[in-house]
Amino acid sequence: MEWLTAWPWSPYAAGAGIGVLSWLTLLFSGHPLGCSTSFARTAGMIEKLFRGREVEMKPFYREIPPVVDWQWMLVVGMVVGAFLSALLSGDFRWQWIPPRWEAAFGDDRAVRIAAAVAGGILLGFGSRWAGGCTSGHGISGTMQLALSSWVSACCFFVGGIATAVLIFG
């Protein structure tokens, strides 16, 4: 059972495992792996706390109702699964600033959090604009050979590489 505590696994083992997982989700749940829609549902749930049921009438939430569904539970499970793996691997730790960020931009938490919020806004907005994220388009959509997903996945990396080079360049 050494594989349970070994870290990191070969990226090919982790990747093939995710590939097999995508067979199982499709076969037993009828859903491909995906994540970003759940954040949009959650945004709607939070908005509902403040503005009540009228939120459900907004055109976006009529299409994507702010409710807990299969994918929402998948994302919750991902937090749990990563936590279990980190514990077993001896890799769990509370960390505010990633080492590489600290080496480049210093140890000011407020600066890192501000960048993370800004990046998150673009990520949330962009994934809804594109209709998916690195999971839904990048893995599940490309394996289904969808044109929309191949175009999106290429643009995720074009935009990501250009921005990373700009930030760290």
Place this chain on the structure above:
Amino acid sequence: MEGKSQLARGLLFGIAFGFLLQKGGATRYDVIIGQLLLQDFTVVKIMLSAVLTGMIGVHAMKSLGWVHLNPKPGSWSQNVIGGLIFGAGFALLGYCPGTIAGAIGNGFLDALAGGLTGILIGSGLFAALYPRLRDGILRAGYYGDVTLPGLLTVGDWTVIVPLGALLVLTLFLLERAGL
């Protein structure tokens, strides 16, 4: 609304997904930024081997009539502009919507306090602007749920076999280059 057993299956599949992402190293900011700076190819290796394995399996199940695939519809304006905005956020945050869930489980507080807040704000902002975008820019260059075999008017496996070989070759060349 989905039933309780369906929600429970979602949770179990999620545990497996998060476990695999953490074991692969993809819950770390440093690994994701290393990929976007083209220094560490862990993320691409995970994604391409998942796509390769998944593509063969899901199309085999489709050929057997076991599953029904559901390719996402899209348009040039939707996927190119949205993809580029997503990419900028991906690099600035250093996590994506899936790996951020894993990063939170790993104890990374920039993901929880910063990234999660941002993604919720960005999603809410899109929902607010959606009526104006839906009938305008998002329709430009609409191509629907077409697939690569559909576009080329060939059978699925006519695309899967050479594409699979190309993915294997890409991974092989990455290893050969010592990346």
